[in-house]
Amino acid sequence: MDKAWWKEAVVYQVYPRSFMDSDGDGIGDINGILMKLDYLQELGVNVIWLSPVYQSPNDDNGYDISDYKAIMTEFGTMADFDRLLKAVHERGMKIMMDLVVNHSSDEHPWFEESRSSKDNPKRDYYIWKPGRNGKEPNNWESIFKGSAWEYDERTDEYYLHLFSRKQPDLNWENPKLREEIYSIMTWWLNKGVDGFRMDVINFLSKDQSYSDGAIQHEKQYGDGSPFFLNGPRIHEFLQEINQRALSGHDVITVGEMPGVTPEEAQLFTGKDRGELHMVFQFEHMDLGKGPEGKWSNDKWKLTELKRILSKWQTGLEGDGWNSLYWNNHDQPRVVSRFGHDGKYRIESAKMLAACLHMLQGTPYIYQGEELGMTNVAFESIDEYRDIETLNSYDELVHSHGWSKERMMSAIHARSRDNARTPIQWNDSRNGGFTKGTPWIKVNPNFPEINAEKAYNDPNSIFHFYKKLIQLRKEHDIVVYGRFELLLPDDERIFAYTRSFEEEKLLVLCNFKEEQASYTLPEELHAYSATKLIGNYDQEEEGISSKPLQPYECRVYHLK
Structure with a gap:
């Protein structure tokens, strides 16, 4: 196993709009992040991933960028960003930027030129097509519902937007456009940023046939994903990104890739491929999808969650690398989704943390996850x-x-x-996030769930995360150990081992609110065992055979 700093890191995602407001306008900002760096350093994370901070009209909360080299006015100035970058580096941490280059804002100067006329030099920076039989060029549905095409009267053509109509897709077939992107990336790298999380990066290459997608469930529009997911030139484009922008920089890269399989991800992350370090896959996040996607909110099974995560653990073993996450800015809160956000909120949040952080891969913590923040029901x-x-x-x-x-x-x-919803820093008004009116309401449970309370309680979820991160720094096996699933058919317990040289880890996690007994393979009892971490108080010698308590986790170090 090749060792690398980005394999050993723990990444913390900051969604700036909701992190900390320093000036009372109700919107989190860069100076707010600066105010809380000591908190992140105390937690022990190595890398801060910043969701987009670029200039944007905010149709999709910053994922619609109108100037890639400017800071969103609401978030502060470039001087503020430079101060943040310096302060992060002084604390021995790194910053990973969000790179959004499948699409821009329709208010970007490139698009304003592109739509001005068919013969404008920047026309082909975007994807324009004539209508078909008085309708859209094809039947693709936008990720955000409705048609993926928008008619523009000025030139009597349609432009593609796989997301909002204010997020026109960039045309990666155009080499001039690609050079513009590489020059932007180089500009940020020269400034000192430490890597990129690449938004929907496997959408870049579109099948140039632009064929209709299949229509399912009596829908109005078709599924175009076979024509834009992992398209024909995607590996070429990613290798070119490496050669033209990333080479010579010791950075971390992760590509957000909906619909990717472990076999495809191995190509994207293989150590000799020159593409990415890791991908964000969504298979475990897609549990419970139905005819209306996530809104169907169907039931999910633990055996299915285990099957998916195990498939990814073994599928990328040896050549490739996993990213590990339960939460991000696009997902509900994990303690509400896979845990119990009522009576067993603390126990289940700790169990979910241990279950994830003991897998092989680079863990990502989404802001507030370390506090056990929950879904909100406006x-x-x-x-x-x-x-x-x-x-x-x-x-x-x-x-x-x-x-x-x-x-x-x-x-x-x-x-x-x-x-x-904003981070709940303390039990004061608006959870201490802002002195003004927050851009979105704070979850009303902030008096009970907040960072100040968690910090002052040695048994809190925060301190449990801190200990997990510390264990990762102390034990190579946590980072590099080989994964093996145990009890695959058990609907209550997620159990697995990690093996590295002469050591093993044994991880036991109860996903239910009742006790769960279990029988382990006999050979595990031959090891001498030390309990590294757990979320109940029992301290036993060796591997306990006692049933797991509701949402209990135990991690044993075996030698």
């Missing part, structure tokens, strides 16, 4: 801000006949805004 759709949530409500309630109650229940479980 009463009215008017209190939500996420464009995907609002568009889906409009379509499913007004066009598909869903009741408002059914849709709000799905939103409470699966909306991206569950992750975007």
Whole structure:
């Protein structure tokens, strides 16, 4: 196993809008992040991933960029960013930027030129097509619902937007466009940033046939993903990104890749491929999807979660690398999704943390996860801000006949805004996030769940995460050990071992709110065992055979 700093790192994702507001305008900002660096250093994380801080009209909360070399006015200035970068480096940490280059904002100067006329030099920076039989060029559906094409009267053509109509897709077939992107990346790397998380990076290469997608479940639009996921030139483009922008820089790279398989991910992350260090895959996040995607919010099974995570652990072993995550800015809170956000919130949040951090790969912590922050249940759709949530409500309630109650229940479980409520720093007004009116309401449970309370409680979820991160720094086996699943058919317990040289780790996690007994392979009892970490108080010699308590986790070091 080749060792590398980015394999040994723990990444903390900051969603700046909701992290900390320094100036009272209700919006988190760069100086707010600066105010909380000591907190992140205390937690022990190595890398801070910043969700987009670039200039943006904020149609999709910063993922619609109008200037790649400027800081969003609401977040501060470039001088503020430079101060943040310096302060992060002084603390021995690194910053990973969000790279959003599948699309830009429709307010980017490139697009304003592109749409001005068919013969403008930047016309082919974007994907324009004539209509077909008086309608869109094909039947693709946008990720955010509705058609993926927008008609533009000025030139009587349509442009592609796989996301919002204010997020036109960039045309990666155009070498001039690619050179512009590489020059932007080089500019940030020369400034001193330490890597990139690449937004929907496997969407870059589109099948140039632009064929219709299959229509399912009586939908109005077709599924275009076979024509833009992992397209024909995607490996060429990623290798070119490496050669033209990343070579010569010791950075961390992770590609967000919906719909990727372990076999494909091995090509993207293989050590001699010159593409990416790791990918974000979504297979475990897609549990519970139904005819209306995540909004169906169907039941999920632990055996299925184990099968998926195990497949990724073994599929990338030896040549490739996993990213490990339960949460991010696009997902509901894990303690509400896979844990128990009521009576067993603390126990289940710790169990989920241990289960993930003991797997092989680089762990990602999303802000507030280390506090056990939960989903929020706003009463009215008017209190939500996420464009995907609002568009889906409009379509499913007004066009598909869903009741408002059914849709709000799905939103409470699966909306991206569950992750975007402000961090709960203390029990003062607005959870200490802002002295003004927050851009989105704070979860009302902040008096009970907040960073100050967690910091002052040695048995809190925060200190459990801190200990997990410390164990990673002390034991190579946590980073480099080989994974093996135990008890694959058990619907209550997620159990596995990690093996490295002469050592083993044994990880036992109960995903249920009742006791769970188990029988382990006999050979494990031949080792002498030390309990490294657990979320209940029992201290036993050797591997305990006692049933696991509700949401209990135990991690043993075997020699």
